[in-house]
Amino acid sequence: MFYGHTFKKLQNLTPTPGFWRWMRIFIGICLGILMLGWTATVQQPVVLTMLMQGQDIANWRPFVREFESKNPDIRIDMVEGPFDTNLIEGLYTSAFLLGESPYDIINMDIVWVPKFAAAGWVMDLTNRISKEQLSKFIQGNVEGGLYQGRLYRIPHASDAGVLYYRSDLLKKIGAKPPETFQEMIEISQRLKKEEKIPWGYLWQGKQYEGVSAMFVEVLEGFGGFWVNSETLEVGLDRPQAIQAVEFLRNTITNSISPPGVTTYGEEETRLLFQNGSAVFLRNWPYVWRLVNQEGSKVRGKIAIKPMIHAAGYRGGSCLGGWGWGISKTSKHPEEAWRLIQYLTSEAIQKRLILNTGLVPSYKSLFTDPQVVAKYPHYPQLLSVVQQPALRPPLAQYAQASDILQRYLSAAFTGRMSAEQAMQAASGETRNLLGQIKKIQNSQLQTETKS
Incomplete structure (x- = not known):
C-alpha cells in the first residue's frame, strides 16, 4: 500500500518553471561544449x-x-x-x-x-x-x-659548371677567352711564364661527387658519353673518354694544374683562385659573389663563359x-x-x-x-645553363658515380693509366647495369604472365 501511494504522488508531480530553465541552461552548455570540440577539430590546420x-x-x-x-x-x-x-x-x-x-x-x-x-x-x-x-x-x-x-620534380633553383677566368690578365696579353682546351693550355703557359702566375687551370679532382660532375663536362667536350640511359650502353672505354682523362692528367704533369688538385673540392679551388694563384677555374655559380667580395685579390677582375671543348666538338656544363x-x-x-x-x-x-x-x-x-x-x-x-651536360638519369646513379670516382682518382694520381682506369670503370659499370637489365627483364616477364 505504501509503494502504490508513493508512486501516485510522483505521477502527480509537475516540473516547476525553474526546473525547465535550469534544464535549458544545462543542455545549452552541453551543446556548446560539443560544438566547440567539433569546430576545433574542423579548423585544425x-x-x-x-x-x-x-x-x-x-x-x-x-x-x-x-x-x-x-x-x-x-x-x-x-x-x-x-x-x-x-x-x-x-x-x-x-x-x-x-x-x-x-x-x-x-x-x-x-x-x-x-x-x-x-x-x-x-x-x-x-x-x-x-x-x-x-x-x-x-x-x-x-x-x-x-x-x-x-x-x-618541379625545379626551383639552377646550378651549372662555369669557367671563370682572369679577364685582366687575358687583356694584358691581348688574348681572347678560350673556346678550346688547347687554347686554354696555351694561354695558361704564356701567363705562367710572362706574369709569373703559379697555376693555369683549377678543377675538382678529389674522389667525391664533384669529380663526376666535373668529368661529365670534359667528357662532353671531347664528344664522349658516360652511360646512355635509354640503351644502358657504357662509353667510358671509348677513345673520347680516354682522351678526356688524359687531358686532365696532363694538366698536372705539365704543371698547368697543381699536383694537389687530386685532393681539391670546390672550396680548395675557389680559395686558390680568389687569392690570385690561377688564371682559370672550373666551379659553380656561387663562386661569383665570393671572388668579388671586399678583400678578394681578384675582385672586379673576373669574367665567366660556358664550358670549353676540344676542336670540332661542343662544350657542356654539368647541371x-x-x-x-x-x-x-x-x-x-x-x-x-x-x-x-x-x-x-x-x-x-x-x-x-x-x-x-x-x-x-x-x-x-x-x-x-x-x-x-x-x-x-x-x-x-643563361648561356651556360642552356648548354647542359647531364649526368645519366639512373636509379643506381650513386653506385655508377662511385665506380667512376674511384677510377678517375686512380688515373689522376698515376696509379693506373687513363686507358686501364677507363676499361676497369667500364667493366664494373656494365656489371652494375647488367643487374638492372636482369631486374627489368624479370619484371617484364611477370607483367606479361599476369
Whole structure:
C-alpha cells in the first residue's frame, strides 16, 4: 500500500518553471561544449613537414610564412638537416626504407630523381602542370626532374659548371677567352711564364661527387658519353673518354694544374683562385659573389663563359640544382601541391633570387632588368645553363658515380693509366647495369604472365 501511494504522488508531480530553465541552461552548455570540440577539430590546420639544409631554411622561411598567412588551413614544419647533401639524401632514404616517410615535401637534388622515382618514393607530377608552364623553365632543369618520361620534380633553383677566368690578365696579353682546351693550355703557359702566375687551370679532382660532375663536362667536350640511359650502353672505354682523362692528367704533369688538385673540392679551388694563384677555374655559380667580395685579390677582375671543348666538338656544363617533389606516403598531397605551386611561381623565385643570389630556373629571370641590375653576370649564366651536360638519369646513379670516382682518382694520381682506369670503370659499370637489365627483364616477364 505504501509503494502504490508513493508512486501516485510522483505521477502527480509537475516540473516547476525553474526546473525547465535550469534544464535549458544545462543542455545549452552541453551543446556548446560539443560544438566547440567539433569546430576545433574542423579548423585544425593541416601540417606539412619538409626536411631542408640549414642554410636553405633561412632563405625560404619568409616565403613559407607568407604562404601560411595566405593559407591559414596549412602549417609548415621546416625540419633543419645537415649541410652535406649526401647526409640529407641518407636521411630521406632511411625514412622511406623504414616505411611511411615523415616528410610530405621532398627537396630533391637533380641526381636523386631517378633513385627516388624508381623506388616509388615520390609522386608523379606529370599531370599537375601544363607543358606551357614547363616551357618557361630551363630545359635541362625540367629534364633533370624526369624519369622514364614522367615528371617527379618541379625545379626551383639552377646550378651549372662555369669557367671563370682572369679577364685582366687575358687583356694584358691581348688574348681572347678560350673556346678550346688547347687554347686554354696555351694561354695558361704564356701567363705562367710572362706574369709569373703559379697555376693555369683549377678543377675538382678529389674522389667525391664533384669529380663526376666535373668529368661529365670534359667528357662532353671531347664528344664522349658516360652511360646512355635509354640503351644502358657504357662509353667510358671509348677513345673520347680516354682522351678526356688524359687531358686532365696532363694538366698536372705539365704543371698547368697543381699536383694537389687530386685532393681539391670546390672550396680548395675557389680559395686558390680568389687569392690570385690561377688564371682559370672550373666551379659553380656561387663562386661569383665570393671572388668579388671586399678583400678578394681578384675582385672586379673576373669574367665567366660556358664550358670549353676540344676542336670540332661542343662544350657542356654539368647541371645541378634543386626542385620540389611530394612524398608518395604524404597524407596531404593536395595541400603539398598548393605549397609547391606557390614556391615555384615566377614572382616568388624572383624575390628569392634578389634576396639570395641563387640561380633561377625560369629563363626570363636571367635577363630580368631588376635581377641584372643586381647580378650583371646573369645573362652570361643563361648561356651556360642552356648548354647542359647531364649526368645519366639512373636509379643506381650513386653506385655508377662511385665506380667512376674511384677510377678517375686512380688515373689522376698515376696509379693506373687513363686507358686501364677507363676499361676497369667500364667493366664494373656494365656489371652494375647488367643487374638492372636482369631486374627489368624479370619484371617484364611477370607483367606479361599476369
